[in-house]
Amino acid sequence: MNSSRNIYRREIDFRALALQSPEFSRRLKANDQLDFSDPDAVRQLTKSLLERDFKIRVDLPGNRLCPPVPNRLNYILWLQDLLDTTSEAGDDEYDPEKEVLGLDIGTGCCSIYPLLGCSMRSRWKFFATDIDEDNIVSSRKTVSENQKSDRITVVKTDPDDLLIPLDKLGIDRLDFTMCNPPFYESEQELLSSAAAKSRPPYSACTGAAVEMITPGGEITFVSNMITQSLNLQTRVRWFTSMLGKLSSLSAIVQKLLDLDVENWAVTEFVQGKGTKRWAVAWSWMDWRPRSDLSRGLSTLPKHLLPFPSHFNVELPKDTKLEQVCSKLESELSVLRYLVHTWVTKESCVGFAREDVWSRKARRKFSKEQHTKSANENDDPDVMDLEEQWKKAPKDVAALGFRIDLRLEADTSVSMVIRWLKGMDQVLFESFCGMIKRKFGEE
Numbered sequence: 348m349n350s351s352r353n354i355y356r357r358e359i360d361f362r363a364l365a366l367q368s369p370e371f372s373r374r375l376k377a378n379d380q381l382d383f384s385d386p387d388a389v390r391q392l393t394k395s396l397l398e399r400d401f402k403i404r405v406d407l408p409g410n411r412l413c414p415p416v417p418n419r420l421n422y423i424l425w426l427q428d429l430l431d432t433t434s435e436a437g438d439d440e441y442d443p444e445k446e447v448l449g450l451d452i453g454t455g456c457c458s459i460y461p462l463l464g465c466s467m468r469s470r471w472k473f474f475a476t477d478i479d480e481d482n483i484v485s486s487r488k489t490v491s492e493n494q495k496s497d498r499i500t501v502v503k504t505d506p507d508d509l510l511i512p513l514d515k516l517g518i519d520r521l522d523f524t525m526c527n528p529p530f531y532e533s534e535q536e537l538l539s540s541a542a543a544k545s546r547p548p549y550s551a552c553t554g555a556a557v558e559m560i561t562p563g564g565e566i567t568f569v570s571n572m573i574t575q576s577l578n579l580q581t582r583v584r585w586f587t588s589m590l591g592k593l594s595s596l597s598a599i600v601q602k603l604l605d606l607d608v609e610n611w612a613v614t615e616f617v618q619g620k621g622t623k624r625w626a627v628a629w630s631w632m633d634w635r636p637r638s639d640l641s642r643g644l645s646t647l648p649k650h651l652l653p654f655p656s657h658f659n660v661e662l663p664k665d666t667k668l669e670q671v672c673s674k675l676e677s678e679l680s681v682l683r684y685l686v687h688t689w690v691t692k693e694s695c696v697g698f699a700r701e702d703v704w705s706r707k708a709r710r711k712f713s714k715e716q717h718t719k720s721a722n723e724n725d726d727p728d729v730m731d732l733e734e735q736w737k738k739a740p741k742d743v744a745a746l747g748f749r750i751d752l753r754l755e756a757d758t759s760v761s762m763v764i765r766w767l768k769g770m771d772q773v774l775f776e777s778f779c780g781m782i783k784r785k786f787g788e789e
């Protein structure tokens with residue numbers, strides 16, 4: 348995935364940047380190309396893009412990793428979308444009032460992720476950790492010089508500390524964690540990877556060993572996060588990490604599956620001419636991201652991709668929009684333990700306590716109804732169970748959904764069922780099957 352919102356999704360116009368940034372123009376070659384093997388030129392590109400496009404001023408030390416802005420932006424945009432499409436509002440929209448707290452694990456020399464996150468979203472705050480003293484010093488300085496010390500707290504951690512040290516940070520919960528871990532398990536692996544990319548090692552990669560190498564490589568690093576997430580559970584909405592190798596992504600998703608994680612997302616970030624990175628997210632909560640975000644990678648074997656969170660219902664050709672809306676209203680309103688609200692004229696959000704639509708469920712309810720009628724005089728409170736549930740249906744609903752109807756240009760009507768909440772894909776499929784039977788093409 349290269350987010351359509353990424354301002355760098357097309358090639359960066361170096362000539363235009365040079366006109367806006369004299370420091371960059373000094374690094375640009377006469378043919379308007381940049382020498383990517385020159386670390387000073389690469390650093391200046393990052394500095395000039397951050398300043399021009401985000402008003403972020405950074406000083407990048409010569410002996411630390413220089414973050415490429417397009418890739419870092421892709422990760423932040425994916426996170427934004429992940430959070431926006433798993434909010435309890437169920438509308439898949441950005442809420443500018445919503446406060447969001449994130450943790451950037453291994454923030455690097457200039458806290459690029461927290462600075463980008465805060466510059467784009469005014470209610471985001473971050474904790475940022477690193478074990479490298481030099482990175483801590485330069486990150487704190489950069490955060491302070493960008494007047495973000497009230498929103499970004501840079502914390503030095505030790506290699507033996509938890510990667511997600513909520514208690515040490517003195518916080519109860521987080522909306523997300525993010526990380527660009529050291530990829531390699533040894534210097535040997537780093538060198539052979541550079542050789543395989545047929546460019547001289549360290550040509551424009553100025554990363555220090557602590558930034559590039561970690562015992563066991565990125566798989567061990569992210570596996571440790573997964574293990575820690577087991578203890579934290581819903582104290583963190585989304586655990587995420589970038590990965591440098593596609594094979595690591597498969598291994599990490601397999602580990603999640605082994606632990607019965609039901610809600611996860613994978614994607615790829617395409618950076619410049621073909622350089623790719625991958626990212627994984629998992630959650631112990633049951634708010635489901637939009638399919639394009641959770642399945643942003645078609646090359647992964649199917650069993651490693653999460654179940655799609657949308658379902659298209661093919662409607663007969665002559666269907667009228669008003670008719671579908673009113674039929675949907677009457678079909679949904681007769682279902683017990685299911686609440687729904689029309690958020691627009693053509694879009695309704697609903698929550699069901701369990702399977703309340705199948706024949707079996709309806710039989711169960713009618714049996715209950717008989718017992719209740721017989722007992723009504725003995726225990727009037729029995730009548731109120733459903734009313735009580737309706738007061739906070741989102742908390743315990745096994746299924747949350749949104750149904751979007753749309754009049755297309757050719758006057759046909761489209762219907763998409765979006766899976767908003769729930770761990771049980773069979774339940775979602777069963778709900779879609781019921782709607783399809785009632786509305787779909789014969």
Ligand SMILES: C[S@@+](CC[C@H](N)C(=O)[O-])C[C@H]1O[C@@H](n2cnc3c(N)ncnc32)[C@H](O)[C@@H]1O
Pocket residue numbers: 412413414452453454455456459460476477478479482504505506510527528529530557558559561
């Ligand atoms: C690949 S660099 C990423 C830097 C920055 N986030 C970026 O994307 O440009 C990995 C970072 O993780 C830090 N790091 C390594 N082990 C760590 C650990 N156990 N806990 C926290 N940070 C760690 C390194 O010092 C380094 O800054």
